Amino acid sequence: MKAIFEGRTDQLEYKVFNNREGMGAYSASVAAKKILDVLKEKEEVRIIFASAPSQNEFMKHLTAVEEIDWSRVVGFHMDEYIGLPEDSDQWFKNYIESHLFAKVSMKMFHFIDGTKDPEAMIEEYGLLLAENPIDLVCLGVGENGHIAFNDPPVADFDDPFPIKKVELDQFSRQQQVNDGCFETLEKVPTHALTLTIPTLLRGDMMVCTVPGATKRSAIKKVLNDPISTDCPATILRTHGNAYLVMDKGAYGDFQ
Numbered sequence: 620m621k622a623i624f625e626g627r628t629d630q631l632e633y634k635v636f637n638n639r640e641g642m643g644a645y646s647a648s649v650a651a652k653k654i655l656d657v658l659k660e661k662e663e664v665r666i667i668f669a670s671a672p673s674q675n676e677f678m679k680h681l682t683a684v685e686e687i688d689w690s691r692v693v694g695f696h697m698d699e700y701i702g703l704p705e706d707s708d709q710w711f712k713n714y715i716e717s718h719l720f721a722k723v724s725m726k727m728f729h730f731i732d733g734t735k736d737p738e739a740m741i742e743e744y745g746l747l748l749a750e751n752p753i754d755l756v757c758l759g760v761g762e763n764g765h766i767a768f769n770d771p772p773v774a775d776f777d778d779p780f781p782i783k784k785v786e787l788d789q790f791s792r793q794q795q796v797n798d799g800c801f802e803t804l805e806k807v808p809t810h811a812l813t814l815t816i817p818t819l820l821r822g823d824m825m826v827c828t829v830p831g832a833t834k835r836s837a838i839k840k841v842l843n844d845p846i847s848t849d850c851p852a853t854i855l856r857t858h859g860n861a862y863l864v865m866d867k868g869a870y871g872d873f874q
Contacts, residue, residue, distance in 0.1 A: 620644050623867065628842045629856035633863040635870040639830045643676020646828040646864040650677075650757055651684040653824050657754045658691055663726060666755045667695045667814065667822060668719065669767070670711035672798045673759040675718065677828045681757075682722040689723040695748065697758065698768040698813040699731035701784065709800055731812050737784045740812060745781040748818060756822035760829045762797070763790035764837045764850035768813035774851035778815035785813050797833055816854060825861040827852075832868040839871070 620641050622634040636642040657664040668674075681687075699711050712730045720728055729747050732740055758766055765774065770788040792807040801807045819825070829838060840850040841863070847853060855861045 620648070624870065626842075629846075630859045631842075631856040631861050631863055633842065633865065635865050635867055637867055639676045639866050642828060642830055642864050642866045643678075644680045646677045646757075646826050646862070647680035647684065649862055649864070650681055650755060650824075650826045651687060653755050653826075654687055654692065658688060661754075663691045663693055663751075664754045665693045665695065665751055666757060667697055667753055667819065668715060669697045669758045670714040671759055672800070673830055673834075674757070674828060676830070677757065677826075678718040682719060687723075689725050692723075692725050694719065694725055694728040695753070695814075696729065696731040697819075698811055699733040700808040701733050701737060701810045701812060702808050703733060705734055731782075733812065737812060741780070741782050741784065744812075748781050748814075753818075753822040754824070756819050756825045758819065758825065758827050760827060760834060760837050760841060760852045761791060762794045762833055762837055763788065764840055764852045765791060766816065766819060766827075766852050766855070768811045769816050769851045771849055771851060774816060774848040776816055776848065776854055778817050780815055781818045782812060782814050784810060786810055794833075816851060820854065820858060823860065825855060825858055827855060827861065827863045828865075829863065829869045830866040832871075834865075834869040835871045838863075838865060838869050 623637050624635040654664050768785050770791050772788050773785045795801050795807045796804055841852045844850055
């Protein structure tokens with residue numbers, strides 16, 4: 620689990636691993652240490668999780684950490700589609716249930732319900748988020764540089780809302796096809812609920828796991844471009860306790 624390259628841009632530390640397994644094992648080790656440290660100080664730890672194939676190795680290694688008392692872990696959804704059929708396999712909730720909830724016995728997971736009235740869900744989820752601070756955010760970066768579903772057209776670094784309804788841009792929707800989550804672009808929902816950028820940044824630690832060559836253009840922007848909503852993930856460089864973990868496919872030839 621030794622990085623083949625590492626560096627720092629502004630306040631963002633990053634490491635590159637030879638493959639997805641090494642990447643996932645390392646990001647899980649960082650997250651696990653944070654969880655264990657918090658549980659020494661508090662009764663429960665509150666974590667926001669992403670739902671995407673990019674998180675597969677991270678989830679596998681994190682749920683295998685036997686020292687974590689998952690009965691003291693409260694989980695939150697990062698985003699969810701609006702408008703899918705209730706029995707659809709494409710709900711992000713299904714990803715969390717199969718990669719996390721089915722493997723460990725958590726105290727609670729607060730799912731975003733994409734079948735509910737969006738305004739009611741926004742109000743309900745905002746109250747849940749506000750109950751106590753978020754200790755850890757486990758996220759990825761989209762092909763268009765988004766974090767959660769804060770695509771460039773809707774991303775707001777000063778968003779006044781903890782969660783909001785957004786229209787997905789074509790890059791986000793195409794990524795769902797590229798990831799094998801939907802057969803065609805037409806089947807990908809056009810709207811979703813997403814936690815906003817200020818909500819994510821309020822997490823005490825951020826562990827961002829990004830594999831694959833399809834993310835290379837976005838990663839180059841994250842590490843090199845000016846901090847702006849043109850590439851929302853550039854905001855990670857301002858956090859102070861954020862870690863970007865990649866495989867060599869995502870990083871490329873040592874940019």
